[in-house]
Amino acid sequence: MNEEQRLAGQAPTTKEKDYSQYFQSVYTPPSLKNAKKRGREEISYHDDFSIDEQFRGMGQGRTFYIRTYGCQMNEHDTEVIAGILVGLGYEPTETVDNADIVLLNTCAIRENAENKVFGELGHLKPLKLERPDMLIGVCGCMSQEESVVNKILKTYDQVDMVFGTHNIHRLPEILREAYLSKEMVVEVWSKEGDIIENLPRVRKGNIKGWVNIMYGCDKFCTYCIVPYTRGKERSRRPEDIIQEVRQLAAAGYQEITLLGQNVNAYGKDFEDGDYRLGDLMDDLRKIDIPRIRFTTSHPRDFDDHLIEVLAKGGNLVDHIHLPVQSGSSEILKIMSRKYTREHYLELVSKIKRAIPNVTLTTDIIVGFPNETDEQFEETISLYKEVGFDMAFTYIYSPREGTPAAKMQDNVPMQVKKERLQKLNKVVNDFSAEAMKPYQGKVVNVLVEGESKRNKDVLSGYTEKSKLVNFRAPASVIGKIVQVRVVEAKTWSLDGEYIGVQEEEKVMS
Ligand code: 5AD
Ligand code: SF4
Numbered sequence: 001m002n003e004e005q006r007l008a009g010q011a012p013t014t015k016e017k018d019y020s021q022y023f024q025s026v027y028t029p030p031s032l033k034n035a036k037k038r039g040r041e042e043i044s045y046h047d048d049f050s051i052d053e054q055f056r057g058m059g060q061g062r063t064f065y066i067r068t069y070g071c072q073m074n075e076h077d078t079e080v081i082a083g084i085l086v087g088l089g090y091e092p093t094e095t096v097d098n099a100d101i102v103l104l105n106t107c108a109i110r111e112n113a114e115n116k117v118f119g120e121l122g123h124l125k126p127l128k129l130e131r132p133d134m135l136i137g138v139c140g141c142m143s144q145e146e147s148v149v150n151k152i153l154k155t156y157d158q159v160d161m162v163f164g165t166h167n168i169h170r171l172p173e174i175l176r177e178a179y180l181s182k183e184m185v186v187e188v189w190s191k192e193g194d195i196i197e198n199l200p201r202v203r204k205g206n207i208k209g210w211v212n213i214m215y216g217c218d219k220f221c222t223y224c225i226v227p228y229t230r231g232k233e234r235s236r237r238p239e240d241i242i243q244e245v246r247q248l249a250a251a252g253y254q255e256i257t258l259l260g261q262n263v264n265a266y267g268k269d270f271e272d273g274d275y276r277l278g279d280l281m282d283d284l285r286k287i288d289i290p291r292i293r294f295t296t297s298h299p300r301d302f303d304d305h306l307i308e309v310l311a312k313g314g315n316l317v318d319h320i321h322l323p324v325q326s327g328s329s330e331i332l333k334i335m336s337r338k339y340t341r342e343h344y345l346e347l348v349s350k351i352k353r354a355i356p357n358v359t360l361t362t363d364i365i366v367g368f369p370n371e372t373d374e375q376f377e378e379t380i381s382l383y384k385e386v387g388f389d390m391a392f393t394y395i396y397s398p399r400e401g402t403p404a405a406k407m408q409d410n411v412p413m414q415v416k417k418e419r420l421q422k423l424n425k426v427v428n429d430f431s432a433e434a435m436k437p438y439q440g441k442v443v444n445v446l447v448e449g450e451s452k453r454n455k456d457v458l459s460g461y462t463e464k465s466k467l468v469n470f471r472a473p474a475s476v477i478g479k480i481v482q483v484r485v486v487e488a489k490t491w492s493l494d495g496e497y498i499g500v501q502e503e504e505k506v507m508s
Contacts, residue, residue: 070107327382367416
């Protein structure tokens with residue numbers, strides 16, 4: 001298949017031997033050299049997505065089920081996929097058992113995320129044998145990896161379609177092909193560059209909304225697969241973002257999370273490069289919506305203007321998730337994070353000076369190739385010095401095609417596990433400490449619904465992302481209410497519902 005046919009939207013025929021040729025024409029395997037060559041001039045914006053008449057009714061009387069793995073970006077992609085499916089006439093269903101389409105929206109960030117997906121595909125096989133008319137699809141980050149697609153082609157013949165993160169808008173064509181073809185339909189473009197504005201969405205709930213502000217990542221941390229699976233950095237135009245947030249506010253949403261793999265790079269790809277995340281936040285804070293947050297930050301591009309704007313407070317929450325990954329400057333260098341321990345600590349001091357009440361959380365990888373005990377201890381000491389409220393902690397997982405995967409690694413798995421355990425103990429202790437001051441205080445909680453553990457209890461989050469459980473009438477779901485904390489636990493707060501009225505000093 002040549003480039004012209006591809007752009008004309010012809011999905012490939014997908015016998016295995018045809019496929020490898022197809023893949024070569026549209027897919028560039030993870031390669032730092034190739035990926036870094038990607039240009040900026042190719043970004044184009046499209047406002048013209050619509051579902052063609054010929055596809056309408058395709059889903060009449062049929063149902064779909066999407067299982068989402070990984071980050072909020074994937075969760076939001078699922079909302080877009082659901083939007084397209086509903087536009088085609090399909091209806092959502094709660095279980096795989098009666099679904100006519102089952103999609104796995106996958107994550108490639110670590111090996112265990114991928115193994116879960118292969119396991120799930122195994123579970124789906126008997127269902128497919130029972131109901132050969134159902135369609136099973138794999139999308140998301142794993143489908144951007146050549147080795148994964150080859151494995152699916154060889155081993156998982158229950159799969160009907162595989163499509164990539166840049167191909168979501170082509171779902172109607174992909175589905176048509178899957179219904180017509182007896183073979184697996186594979187459509188994965190490695191070439192990105194387009195931003196498609198008016199894709200339909202079925203949002204999960206009407207309380208908290210996700211809004212993409214940019215796509216892709218150009219940071220190329222040496223351990224990370226994301227710059228390859230999500231492509232280069234492309235920012236949405238400010239006016240499109242502002243309009244989307246306004247619409248969500250008008251629809252009654254209470255909280256917006258701005259999404260990007262590296263939101264601090266927002267606007268870098270604009271021709272004049274003058275409008276950055278600080279400017280966007282400054283514009284968004286004027287919109288009448290109670291809470292605005294963003295994820296995820298990179299310390300390198302976290303500039304003074306952004307700090308200045310965040311310090312204005314209002315609906316900009318005083319919780320910043322700022323992944324550090326390691327406390328050792330040597331490891332940070334090999335990770336290609338492009339900052340040192342000292343830079344990170346300096347940034348934290350600056351943020352704390354400007355926003356004294358700020359809550360900081362982070363991501364940490366332990367057991368990076370050849371990490372020494374001393375280097376690991378530097379991570380522990382940095383954690384204590386910053387005093388994070390919480391962290392997501394991971395054992396390093398080699399990702400094929402990334403520079404780190406080629407590094408020799410002398411750290412045994414047992415040692416990595418022990419480091420993770422030790423770090424998690426510190427993380428737990430700090431979380432418990434951070435919760436203690438809440439005891440007896442009143443907090444503002446955005447009520448999301450029934451607690452997952454106890455149906456008689458409602459739960460929600462404070463501005464600082466603390467989980468609060470309390471008893472109250474279901475009518476407060478979707479509202480911001482006041483709750484007095486009666487028990488501060490390590491990871492959550494138990495409280496007594498007060499009501500929506502203003503009273504006493506409120507801790508966020
Ligand atoms: N191994 C382990 N953790 C990883 N992360 C990203 N890539 C890897 C990897 N190869 C972690 C980082 C990142 C978070 C989303 O996932 O901490 O911030
Ligand atoms: Fe991956 Fe984040 Fe680094 Fe980008 S900035 S390469 S998404 S860890």
